[in-house]
Amino acid sequence: MTTARPAGPDLARMRVDRRTKLHDALAGQDVAAAVLLGATNVRWATGARVVAADQGRASHFRNVAVVLNGDPVVHLFTHHPDGVPADHPADHVHAGLDVECDAGAGALVTFVGDRTGGGSGGRILLDEWTMALRRAWTARLADAAPGDAAASLMSEVRLCKTPDELACIRTAQWINEQAMLDVQAALRPGIRGVELSGLFLRRAFELGAHQNTVDPIWQAMPDSVVAGPGSVTGDLVFPTVTTARALERGDVIWVDTGITWEGYDSDFGRTWIVGATPSPAQQDQFRLWRRVVDAVLSVVRPGATGGDLTRAALVAAADGRRPWLAHLYLAHGIGVDSAEAPFIGTDLGKEFDESIVLTPGMVLVLEPVAWTDGTGGYRAEEIVAVTDDGFRLLSDHPYGPYVA
Amino acid sequence: MTRDEVDALILGKEANVRYVSGARRLWLAGARAFAPSCVLVHETSDVHLLSITDDGVPGDIHLQNLYPITWNPANLLGRLTRIPGLAAARRIGVDGLTPLMDALLSATFPRAELVDGQALMLAARARKLSAEVDCIRAAIGLAQRALAQVVGATRPGMRERDLLARFEQCMADLGTTTPAFEGTFGHRFPSDRVLAGGEALVLDVGVLVDGYQGCLARTVNVGEREVSTGPADVLFDALAAAVRPGATGSDLWAAWDASAAPRPSEPAAYGVGLGVEPPIIGEDVTELLPGMTLSLRAEVDGRVRRDSVLVTDTGVEVLEEQTRIG
Numbered sequence: 001m002t003t004a005r006p007a008g009p010d011l012a013r014m015r016v017d018r019r020t021k022l023h024d025a026l027a028g029q030d031v032a033a034a035v036l037l038g039a040t041n042v043r044w045a046t047g048a049r050v051v052a053a054d055q056g057r058a059s060h061f062r063n064v065a066v067v068l069n070g071d072p073v074v075h076l077f078t079h080h081p082d083g084v085p086a087d088h089p090a091d092h093v094h095a096g097l098d099v100e101c102d103a104g105a106g107a108l109v110t111f112v113g114d115r116t117g118g119g120s121g122g123r124i125l126l127d128e129w130t131m132a133l134r135r136a137w138t139a140r141l142a143d144a145a146p147g148d149a150a151a152s153l154m155s156e157v158r159l160c161k162t163p164d165e166l167a168c169i170r171t172a173q174w175i176n177e178q179a180m181l182d183v184q185a186a187l188r189p190g191i192r193g194v195e196l197s198g199l200f201l202r203r204a205f206e207l208g209a210h211q212n213t214v215d216p217i218w219q220a221m222p223d224s225v226v227a228g229p230g231s232v233t234g235d236l237v238f239p240t241v242t243t244a245r246a247l248e249r250g251d252v253i254w255v256d257t258g259i260t261w262e263g264y265d266s267d268f269g270r271t272w273i274v275g276a277t278p279s280p281a282q283q284d285q286f287r288l289w290r291r292v293v294d295a296v297l298s299v300v301r302p303g304a305t306g307g308d309l310t311r312a313a314l315v316a317a318a319d320g321r322r323p324w325l326a327h328l329y330l331a332h333g334i335g336v337d338s339a340e341a342p343f344i345g346t347d348l349g350k351e352f353d354e355s356i357v358l359t360p361g362m363v364l365v366l367e368p369v370a371w372t373d374g375t376g377g378y379r380a381e382e383i384v385a386v387t388d389d390g391f392r393l394l395s396d397h398p399y400g401p402y403v404a
Numbered sequence: 405m406t407r408d409e410v411d412a413l414i415l416g417k418e419a420n421v422r423y424v425s426g427a428r429r430l431w432l433a434g435a436r437a438f439a440p441s442c443v444l445v446h447e448t449s450d451v452h453l454l455s456i457t458d459d460g461v462p463g464d465i466h467l468q469n470l471y472p473i474t475w476n477p478a479n480l481l482g483r484l485t486r487i488p489g490l491a492a493a494r495r496i497g498v499d500g501l502t503p504l505m506d507a508l509l510s511a512t513f514p515r516a517e518l519v520d521g522q523a524l525m526l527a528a529r530a531r532k533l534s535a536e537v538d539c540i541r542a543a544i545g546l547a548q549r550a551l552a553q554v555v556g557a558t559r560p561g562m563r564e565r566d567l568l569a570r571f572e573q574c575m576a577d578l579g580t581t582t583p584a585f586e587g588t589f590g591h592r593f594p595s596d597r598v599l600a601g602g603e604a605l606v607l608d609v610g611v612l613v614d615g616y617q618g619c620l621a622r623t624v625n626v627g628e629r630e631v632s633t634g635p636a637d638v639l640f641d642a643l644a645a646a647v648r649p650g651a652t653g654s655d656l657w658a659a660w661d662a663s664a665a666p667r668p669s670e671p672a673a674y675g676v677g678l679g680v681e682p683p684i685i686g687e688d689v690t691e692l693l694p695g696m697t698l699s700l701r702a703e704v705d706g707r708v709r710r711d712s713v714l715v716t717d718t719g720v721e722v723l724e725e726q727t728r729i730g
Contacts, residue, residue, distance in 0.1 A: 039435045050434075051592055053585035054612055056419040056679025058435040082592055098684060100522070128437050129501040131520040148504035198576025205569035210593070212572070215431035215581050229459035232470045237457040241428055244579055260433075327456050327472050346475035 002178065003396065006170045011262060012087055014164035015047045019072065021157045026069045032122035034150055035112055036065040037099060040336040041127050041154045043263045046076045049083030052211030052260075059130070060098050064108060068115055069122065077108070105132035109140050119144030126150050155341045159333070160361030166385050168264035169334060169363060170394045172209075173383060176259050176266035177397045179203035184400070189249040189275045193218045193242040200257060209259040213266075213338050217256040218242055221271075223376045235326040236371060238379070249275040252282070254379050258338045265338040267365045269381030270397065277401050285378040286402040288370035292316045292323045293382055296330070296366055300384055300391040306331075306344035306356035313345075313368055323368045331364045334383060339365075362386040363394065378402070405446045405524065411493035413521045414484075414509070415442040416500050419678035420525045422615045425451050428460040431582040431612070438500035440480065440509075445489040452487050477504075481512045497521025529677055531695030536616065536677065537714055540697055541723050543580075543618025544712060547611045548724070550574035551620065560601035560627050564594035567607070575611050584610030584617040584679060601627040606708045608701075617676045619699055621710030636709040639663045639702035643672065644713055647700070647720040651692045653685040656700075665704040673700045676712055697723070 022045060026034065036042050039050070039058065042065045050063055066075040073089050079096030094111075097104035116124055119141040126137075126146035137145075161169070183200045197216040204212065217239040222228035229237045239256055247253065251274040258267050271286070278286065295316035299308045310322070313330055317323040322345065324330040330345030342356045344364070363385045371377035383394040398404070405413065415421050416438040418429070424444050443452040451465050456472045458465075471483045485491055496513060499522040509518060532540070553574045554567055567589035575583065587609035590597065599605065603626050610619030622631040633640075639660065646659035656673055675681035676699045683690040683698075692698075694717045701710040712723045 037435075038437055049593060051585050051588075052433045052583070053610075054419075054431065054433070054582065054617075054679045055417060055435055056681070057585055057610075057617075058433070059417070060674075060680050060684060062435045080592065101682065101684070126503060129503070129506065131498070131500065131522045134501060135520070146503050148502065148507065151502065151504060194576045194579055194581055197581040198573035201572035201576060201581070202569040205565055205572060205594075208565070208596075211433055211586055212583075213433050217430075229457040230467055232456050232458075232467060232472050235456075237459065239430060240457065240459045241430055242581055327474075329475070343475055347479055348476050 002181065003174065006174050007167065008171065009164035009167035009262070011047070011085070011164070014162060014168070015085060015087070017162045017164065018044060018047075018157075019074065022067060023072060025153055025157050026067065030122045031069050032116040032119075032124055033069060033112055034067040034125040034153065035108070035127075035146075036067065036150065036154070037062065037126070037128040037130070037133070038154070039063075040340075041065070042076075044154070044158055044336045045074050046088065047085045047263060048076055048078055048080070048088070049210065049263075050078075050080050060100050061096065062099070064097055064099060066112060066115075075111075099130045099133050102132050102136065105130060105136040108133065109136040113141055116144070123149070125153060127154060158335055159341060160359055161335060161363055161385070162361065165264065165335065166361075166363070166394065168262045169266070169383065172259060172261035172264050172266035173268070173395055175204055175207045175209050175261055176257060176268045177395070178207055180255070180257075180268060180270070180397065184272060187247070187253075187272055187274055190246050192244050192246050194244050197242055204259045209261060210263075211260045213258040213260050214256070216242060217254070218247075219254045220245075220247065220251040221254050221376055224373045233327060236369070236377075238325060247274045252376055256381075263336050265334055265336070267334055267338055267381055267383060268395075268397070269367055269379060270399065271378045271380055271402070273401050278403075281372070281375040282378070283402060285370045285372060285376065286399065288317065288323070289368060289378045289380060290404070292368040292370065293366055296368070297384065297391060300358065300364070300386060301389065302358055302360055302386060304358045306342060306353035307350060310345045310350075310353055323370060325369055328367070330368060331366050334363050334365050358386045360386050360388050405444075405497070408497070408519070408524050410495050410497040410519060410521065410524060411446050411516075412490050413444045413497045413499075413524070414440045415444070415498070415521065415525070416440060417522070417525075419529075419615065420499050420522075421453070422678055423525065423529055425453050425465060426462040427453055427455065427465070428614070429455065437502050438498070438505055440484060440505070443484065443487055443490060445487065445493070447489045450488065477508055481508055485512060495519050497524050499525055526682055529681060530675065531693055532677060532697055532714075537697065537723070539614055539616035540618060540676065540712065543611055543613035543616045544620065544723055545618070546575065546578050546580060546613055547609055547618040547620055550578055550611070551607060551609055551622065554607065555622070555624055555631065556629060558599070558605070558624065558626060560599055562599050563596050564590040564599065565596060568594040571609055580611050580613045582612045584612050584619055588621070599626045604632070604706055606706070608708060608710060612679070615678050617679050619676065619710060619712065621701060621708045623707040623709070632707070633709040634707050635665070635704040636702040636707040639665055639704050640700060640709045640711065643700045643702055644720050644722060647692060647698065647713055647715055649692055649694050649715060649717065652690065653683065656685055663704065668701070668703045670701060670703075672702075673698050
């Protein structure tokens with residue numbers, strides 16, 4: 001079921017829209033500057049790429065953004081000049097700083113101090129510390145100790161996506177889905193999890209993925225919680241890390257992967273069965289999952305709350321249990337982070353869920369689970385964007401071997 | 405911890421978590437905000453780990469020392485206060501912070517001062533145990549085999565991204581699905597550009613095997629099976645010859661400058677172990693010590709060679725399973 005590549009976004013327009021949002025949010029506040037170290041915050045604010053790397057490497061070679069209130073252009077410090085959008089003014093692109101080290105952290109604090117009257121020109125917001133930055137900041141900008149306002153500011157401006165951002169998510173998801181057609185075709189008894197990962201990564205990069213975001217997951221699920229990996233909470237364990245173990249006929253595989261394209265993430269979830277068709281019990285699990293997803297989708301529209309979604313899921317499951325993983329959520333947002341606000345159905349509780357009001361442009365990944373202890377379960381993910389009058393799906397992938 | 409008078413460490417960086425716990429957890433690309441992922445209490449020597457399962461967790465960390473992921477800071481901090489010995493700690497080392505976590509930890513452990521646990525961890529990690537050197541060697545071997553397969557398959561008419569795609573598949577087929585960094589194949593962001601026969605192409609790759617980094621770079625002429633690193637080999641040997649206990653970044657730069665090649669835009673050397681570590685040359689002036697492992701990168705006339713070396717008691721050993729690729 002190869003589908004046509006979706007229409008692309010206007011990336012330059014998307015960057016302008018994001019910068020405008022950011023500056024509008026800052027303009028109303030007594031804020032001199034926002035200093036951004038968070039990888040996805042900087043990505044969102046600048047559109048600049050970095051080489052995907054493990055956390056230890058990435059933290060040394062990260063991009064840093066400094067947003068000065070009143071300056072429409074973001075200052076970008078980067079080790080990856082070839083990843084900077086061509087329309088970013090050259091006088092706002094600076095050599096990369098290693099803010100894990102004293103020299104780089106000191107240079108950043110000097111830059112910020114020089115442009116904010118040493119911190120006397122209003123609050124300075126910061127999203128993350130490195131220990132070196134905290135040392136340099138405390139020594140020289142002690143009067144401008146940042147609170148957690150940068151995190152909430154960025155969460156707010158990132159929450160509702162523009163049509164160009166939705167197009168990025170759809171393209172990322174399309175790459176992920178197309179790659180999965182080839183992976184599922186290769187699924188057979190004897191193949192190892194790492195081989196599925198290799199095939200997936202190869203196809204995703206051939207199709208244009210900018211980076212892989214999460215080590216691909218192909219977890220062979222047990223029939224019951226006690227038959228699975230040891231659980232701290234007594235609840236079902238997912239995900240576990242992929243190994244070289246060979247898959248066996250009849251294994252039920254919960255698939256979860258994500259790649260990035262133009263800064264935006266995909267999130268693919270499906271359940272497969274190795275070399276077999278679903279039993280009647282397994283097909284029932286899929287039907288239950290479908291019923292929960294349809295019930296949730298039926299209430300997705302502007303003005304609905306997170307609580308409306310969890311209630312719809314609970315009613316559809318009809319057994320009093322929450323049809324999602326207890327340690328995770330019914331739904332999460334997606335954008336430049338593969339899981340970002342809003343989070344619905346977490347241990348933040350019902351009141352928190354009620355405080356989430358859907359608005360057009362929000363994107364949710366629905367990931368309910370239909371689980372019957374003793375016969376196992378079904379899990380898949382759908383991505384849905386809230387529109388002016390309802391919703392639009394950004395995921396589009398078959399459910400085989402389950403019969404939809 | 406004794407030297408730095410640190411009573412407990414609260415760690416969020418994956419490399420530190422792995423160093424302390426040995427646990428294999430889900431790999432995610434990129435830098436992430438600090439969150440308390442692992443706690444080590446000096447008095448009890450107990451390791452506590454953020455994990456919902458003991459799958460991938462060494463047997464010496466008991467299930468009751470694992471704490472599940474939570475979205476609710478109150479639940480997380482409440483769980484941390486129940487870790488024996490943590491509430492009594494006067495100095496808690498952290499390897500990063502967010503303003504929110506700074507406030508939460510300070511409020512939850514009001515008697516404790518939050519100090520730099522990252523410097524402590526990097527100091528502990530700098531000189532490798534021989535078992536760690538073996539891990540790095542194994543990772544390099546895997547990267548070499550995967551890169552050799554890509555070199556053997558490279559043909560004019562392929563796109564840069566096709567080489568990245570092949571490398572990732574080879575890496576996974578050889579048993580590891582996590583890169584140390586997504587590789588350079590011509591460009592640092594491999595593109596749709598089609599390769600021409602005979603062009604010089606830089607291939608710079610890194611993998612993580614059991615968390616340890618194996619990385620190398622070679623230069624090939626597209627369509628030829630042999631690597632053609634040329635003058636970069638000479639510079640690499642000069643850099644390696646400058647590595648010895650007591651040497652600093654200036655010694656490496658002196659060796660580089662003697663070659664008359666212009667200095668590169670990338671660091672000429674950085675520490676490797678559980679990913680990238682200081683010293684990063686060149687800003688760093690740290691003196692090299694026996695047991696440190698470095699990735700050295702030589703670049704001359706667009707030809708690049710990267711390999712890793714071990715600082716020995718008397719000099720240097722190039723960490724390689726084989727010397728030729730292709």
